[in-house]
Amino acid sequence: MTRQMTGAKMVVQALKDQGVDTVFGYPGGAVLPIYDEIFQQNDIRHILVRHEQGAVHAAEGYARATGKPGVVLVTSGPGATNAVTGLTDALMDSIPIVVLTGQVPTFMIGNDAFQEADTVGITRPCTKHNWLVKDTAKLSDTIHQAFHVATSGRPGPVLVDIPKDVQFASATYVTPQKANTKHYQPKVKGDREAITQLVELIEQAERPIFYTGGGVINSGPAASQLLRELVEGTGFPITSTLMGLGAYPASGKAWLGMLGMHGLYEANLAMHGCDLMINVGARFDDRITGRLQDFSPHSKKAHIDIDPSSINKVIHVDIPIVGDVAHVLEDLLNIWKARGRKTNAEGLAKWWGKIDEWRKVDCLKFTQSGNTIKPQHALARLEALTKGHDRYICTEVGQHQMWAAQYLGFEDPNRWMTSGGLGTMGYGFPASIGVQMAHPDALVINVAGEASWLMNMQEMGTAVQYRLPVKQFILNNERLGMVRQWQELLHGERYSQSWSEALPDFVKLAEAFGAKGIICKDPKDLDDAIMEMIEHDGPVIMDCLVEKHENCFPMIPSGEPHNKMLLGENASTKDAIKSGGAVLV
Amino acid sequence: MSALKIKKGSSKHSAYDLRDPNADVIESHTLAIVVDNEAGVLARVIGLFSGRGYNIESLTVAEIDHLGHRSRITVVTTGTPSVIEQIKAQLGRIVPVHEVHDLTVEGPSVERELALLKVAGEGDKRVEALRLADIFRASVMDSTLTSFVFEITGTPEKIDAFADLMRPLGLVEIARTGVAALSRGTE
Ligand SMILES: Cc1ncc(C[n+]2csc(CCOP(=O)(O)OP(=O)(O)O)c2C)c(N)n1
Ligand SMILES: [Mg+2]
Numbered sequence: 001m002t003r004q005m006t007g008a009k010m011v012v013q014a015l016k017d018q019g020v021d022t023v024f025g026y027p028g029g030a031v032l033p034i035y036d037e038i039f040q041q042n043d044i045r046h047i048l049v050r051h052e053q054g055a056v057h058a059a060e061g062y063a064r065a066t067g068k069p070g071v072v073l074v075t076s077g078p079g080a081t082n083a084v085t086g087l088t089d090a091l092m093d094s095i096p097i098v099v100l101t102g103q104v105p106t107f108m109i110g111n112d113a114f115q116e117a118d119t120v121g122i123t124r125p126c127t128k129h130n131w132l133v134k135d136t137a138k139l140s141d142t143i144h145q146a147f148h149v150a151t152s153g154r155p156g157p158v159l160v161d162i163p164k165d166v167q168f169a170s171a172t173y174v175t176p177q178k179a180n181t182k183h184y185q186p187k188v189k190g191d192r193e194a195i196t197q198l199v200e201l202i203e204q205a206e207r208p209i210f211y212t213g214g215g216v217i218n219s220g221p222a223a224s225q226l227l228r229e230l231v232e233g234t235g236f237p238i239t240s241t242l243m244g245l246g247a248y249p250a251s252g253k254a255w256l257g258m259l260g261m262h263g264l265y266e267a268n269l270a271m272h273g274c275d276l277m278i279n280v281g282a283r284f285d286d287r288i289t290g291r292l293q294d295f296s297p298h299s300k301k302a303h304i305d306i307d308p309s310s311i312n313k314v315i316h317v318d319i320p321i322v323g324d325v326a327h328v329l330e331d332l333l334n335i336w337k338a339r340g341r342k343t344n345a346e347g348l349a350k351w352w353g354k355i356d357e358w359r360k361v362d363c364l365k366f367t368q369s370g371n372t373i374k375p376q377h378a379l380a381r382l383e384a385l386t387k388g389h390d391r392y393i394c395t396e397v398g399q400h401q402m403w404a405a406q407y408l409g410f411e412d413p414n415r416w417m418t419s420g421g422l423g424t425m426g427y428g429f430p431a432s433i434g435v436q437m438a439h440p441d442a443l444v445i446n447v448a449g450e451a452s453w454l455m456n457m458q459e460m461g462t463a464v465q466y467r468l469p470v471k472q473f474i475l476n477n478e479r480l481g482m483v484r485q486w487q488e489l490l491h492g493e494r495y496s497q498s499w500s501e502a503l504p505d506f507v508k509l510a511e512a513f514g515a516k517g518i519i520c521k522d523p524k525d526l527d528d529a530i531m532e533m534i535e536h537d538g539p540v541i542m543d544c545l546v547e548k549h550e551n552c553f554p555m556i557p558s559g560e561p562h563n564k565m566l567l568g569e570n571a572s573t574k575d576a577i578k579s580g581g582a583v584l585v
Numbered sequence: 586m587s588a589l590k591i592k593k594g595s596s597k598h599s600a601y602d603l604r605d606p607n608a609d610v611i612e613s614h615t616l617a618i619v620v621d622n623e624a625g626v627l628a629r630v631i632g633l634f635s636g637r638g639y640n641i642e643s644l645t646v647a648e649i650d651h652l653g654h655r656s657r658i659t660v661v662t663t664g665t666p667s668v669i670e671q672i673k674a675q676l677g678r679i680v681p682v683h684e685v686h687d688l689t690v691e692g693p694s695v696e697r698e699l700a701l702l703k704v705a706g707e708g709d710k711r712v713e714a715l716r717l718a719d720i721f722r723a724s725v726m727d728s729t730l731t732s733f734v735f736e737i738t739g740t741p742e743k744i745d746a747f748a749d750l751m752r753p754l755g756l757v758e759i760a761r762t763g764v765a766a767l768s769r770g771t772e
Contacts, residue, residue: 309674
């Protein structure tokens with residue numbers, strides 16, 4: 001049965017057929033026909049954000065917390081350009097997002113029409129793929145392709161630009177089943193021979209480690225399940241990047257904590273000293289590797305990644321395996337079991353002995369004393385008081401983000417949303433809105449810095465309008481803390497522009513939006529304040545005033561290898577970064 | 586604290602300086618890329634090269650299958666072996682790219698380029714230009730009393746050699762198509 005309909009109606013029909021229940025957006029002239037269709041239906045809920053950047057981050061939060069693609073609808077010109085940061089963020093973190101933008105009518109494109117921007121041109125480098133649809137007959141097929149591309153292979157953001165005349169004109173609607181998606185079918189099964197080689201190394205390794213990343217989360221819950229089985233079965237230690245937290249539970253006994261620039265001592269030293277590194281869905285990012293020449297010098301390296309371009313990009317590996325994590329791990333487990341579940345028990349026991357020594361350093365220890373709240377203490381208390389809850393954590397970007405990664409424990413995948421690759425201040429608050437939309441009854445907390453939080457504070461309006469009880473846990477050090485830390489380490493303690501002046505009264509700010517505000521300065525009041533925050537049925541801003549000059553440790557100074565870490569408390573930070581590392585960020 | 590004495594691009598420790606450019610030999614590779622003939626596809630391919638800092642020595646593109654909406658892009662690029670591998674993997678990632686062939690490694694191939702050269706001169710120089718054109722099997726496409734337009738096809742090296750010879754003889758302008766290439770044999 002063929003169905004004729006307008007382009008605008010097609011958009012809504014295609015979204016319904018793709019199983020979309022929530023769209024984050026902001027209207028304008030070039031998308032009015034689509035908004036008219038949204039008005040006339042009840043299947044898809046539209047969340048009116050307060051800035052298009054917020055819409056994209058909210059969709060990212062929704063996507064990461066559900067595993068489904070996030071959907072955004074914005075107008076042409078400024079609507080589209082405001083979405084660019086979010087698109088880049090989603091591209092860097094491989095988050096499936098479908099952004100629909102309005103465009104000026106086809107006959108006006110190229111004329112500098114009102115609110116015209118070359119949206120596909122501007123977003124070409126920050127999307128996985130994008131389309132300008134000039135013919136209504138192709139619209140529904142293109143939208144289905146967009147969902148397919150966003151969610152297949154290595155996920156990512158896509159954009160469909162829809163001129164206004166294409167929205168008004170009518171054509172035949174194409175269902176998802178009939179859509180043309182055959183040409184893009186990334187390979188998901190890994191090469192059995194390579195997997196068998198890896199199994200052989202697993203059987204012999206004396207000092208193995210699993211180094212896992214966001215690819216495990218993106219591959220879906222089955223991948224995390226298989227990873228856990230493999231880790232429990234082999235007894236190998238496991239560390240993860242910022243992006244992969246939760247794939248293996250923080251309470252698991254093989255868990256070494258996060259690795260990388262602000263990773264744990266034991267995780268980084270184990271990476272440095274291992275003889276077999278099994279990279280599962282991570283990409284040897286520069287935050288992870290430190291100085292490349294000295295990166296894990298004595299190990300054989302295997303790399304499982306769905307994106308062939310990630311392999312051998314930064315670090316040469318011995319066993320590349322291109323495929324989806326869940327598919328590869330399933331084959332790996334089967335082969336390993338079939339060959340008799342062998343590991344080098346003696347080597348492993350020694351290796352764990354070494355790791356336990358490193359663990360004794362207790363690199364996250366801190367002392368809470370006096371009348372000021374240490375940010376680490378605030379997070380440790382947040383962890384203790386929210387652990388049992390059905391909890392989702394978002395963060396902004398800065399010191400607080402790294403502390404959150406260090407001091408909060410993640411037991412499951414899809415519970416941790418942070419801007420990893422792009423490091424986008426302003427990500428966390430809108431992301432928390434997206435997460436809460438997906439999980440209305442869950443406890444959703446955004447661990448924020450005061451400076452980051454202000455970057456998308458307008459979304460308070462969204463949280464209040466939709467009664468989303470998101471908790472904004474602001475670790476307020478009145479500083480651009482991470483910048484200040486680098487200036488201390490690198491620029492002779494000249495704190496150029498790195499403090500937050502003229503901050504709002506966050507309690508009054510919350511109240512001005514019709515939400516609840518809490519301020520906490522005294523360590524004695526901290527637990528009560530946190531409890532008040534989580535028990536309140538509605539959005540809360542908690543302004544937690546913390547120590548202003550705390551540094552985030554451990555830290556591998558940029559340009560240094562993993563075994564040259566600065567540890568906490570008494571680390572000497574002056575001139576810690578040498579000139580060679582200074583060009584790095 | 587000492588001022589940072591870092592010359593641009595000089596740091597060995599830069600996270601972006603992923604490969605020591607001197608550690609590996611720079612190779613030239615001819616890549617044939619079969620793409621959907623759709624708006625913006627060339628921009629995607631070129632944007633990849635400019636965005637990631639890869640070189641383009643030569644680029645040709647034309648539709649090869651009208652009904653199937655396919656075009657073929659031939660790129661000659663240079664880089665270390667690992668950069669070339671990256672380029673191929675990155676090209677393969679572009680959604681409308683169907684095939685990426687590295688003709689330089691996939692066995693023998695033929696490479697041809699076409700060039701038009703305008704050479705102005707009189708007397709001996711004019712005679713010499715014509716004589717050399719004959720040797721190079723370049724044909725005269727246009728002539729006035731004081732100029733020729735030669736057409737020459739061949740490998741890029743042959744065209745370079747011809748252009749070098751024409752320079753002292755009054756080469757005014759040159760237009761080159763860039764390389765078109767195919768692998769030899771039945772495959
Ligand atoms: C949009 C954006 N601009 C600038 C930066 C650089 N930057 C990284 S962390 C940081 C300071 C963040 O301050 P705050 O949110 O208060 O967090 P803190 O480090 O104090 O915990 C800045 C400016 C960034 N990551 N993103
Ligand atoms: Mg701060």
